[in-house]
Amino acid sequence: MTTTFHDREDAGRVLADRLAGLVGHSDVTVLGLVRGGVPVARVVAERLGVPLDVLVVRKLGLPLAPEVAFGALGPNGVRVLNETVAARLDAGEVADVQRREQAELERREQRYRAGRPPLDLTGRTAVVVDDGLATGATARAAVQVARHLGARRVVVAVPVGSQQAYEMLAAEADEVVCAERPADFGAVGAYYFDFHEVSDDEVTNALAAIG
CATH class of the missing domain: 3.40.50.2020 (Rossmann fold)
Structure with missing residues (x-):
């Protein structure tokens, strides 16, 4: 049960x-x-x-299918890319998604890590x-x-x-x-x-x- x-x-x-x-x-x-x-x-x-x-962690999702990740961003500048999926996008699309998710990651890091050392x-x-x-x-x-x-x-x-x-x-x-x-x-x-x-x-x- x-x-x-x-x-x-x-x-x-x-x-x-x-x-x-x-x-x-x-x-x-x-x-x-x-x-x-x-x-x-x-x-x-x-x-x-x-x-x-x-x-x-901020998932980098395809613009028309956000649940399909082509990569991820993490603290301390960590970026992980799935090159096979990312290859479906042009450089501008990759940059747009990454810029948006990086801004949200930084906002959350500042909010939650205030006074805490880097992970x-x-x-x-x-x-x-x-x-x-x-x-x-x-x-x-x-x-x-x-x-x-x-x-x-x-x-x-x-x-x-x-x-x-x-x-x-x-x-x-x-x-x-x-x-x-x-x-x-x-x-x-x-x-x-x-x-x-x-x-x-x-x-x-x-x-x-x-x-």
């Missing part, structure tokens, strides 16, 4: 139980994907006794947490960005996700922990009683609570 989570904190508790083998590991950093993944990640980090940080994952196990996997495109971009930031090992951890997204991430990450993989997966929000839009304030409060 598929579990329905009360809210993201409830989902975080379930996910933390699945990650219990990482309790107290000194080389682990939990990374919440902005914004919905951060409340889940806060509970996971708290229960594992490891640092929490935020990973701002450095060198030699660490990065546990990338989101509130669910639909297509998995953003999580895939996050895996690539985490590796470029020096992560030794990348684990994707989500409360619920589609089987297709799980399989795609399993080929990218070192490990994927997904508490529920319903056969008839629909939208992520369908598995939560409370799936409100997470605000900027919720993100900064979570980061202030545990870091």
Whole structure:
């Protein structure tokens, strides 16, 4: 039977139980994907006794099919390109998408990283947490960005996700922990009683609570 989570904190508790083998590991950093993944990640980090940080990733999507990514942007100037997909676009289209997503990434970085040092994952196990996997495109971009930031090992951890997204991430990450993989997966929000839009304030409060 598929579990329905009360809210993201409830989902975080379930996910933390699945990650219990990482309790107290000194080389682990939990990374919440902005914004919905951060409340889940806060509970996971708290229960594992490891640092929490935020990973701002912007997917570079095709202009007429935004869910199809030709690359991704991350902090510290990280850019990952899928050359095969990017080749479908002319240089101007690539530049337009990248400029727009870079501006949003910088806005979010300034908002969420105020007073925090640049994200450095060198030699660490990065546990990338989101509130669910639909297509998995953003999580895939996050895996690539985490590796470029020096992560030794990348684990994707989500409360619920589609089987297709799980399989795609399993080929990218070192490990994927997904508490529920319903056969008839629909939208992520369908598995939560409370799936409100997470605000900027919720993100900064979570980061202030545990870091």
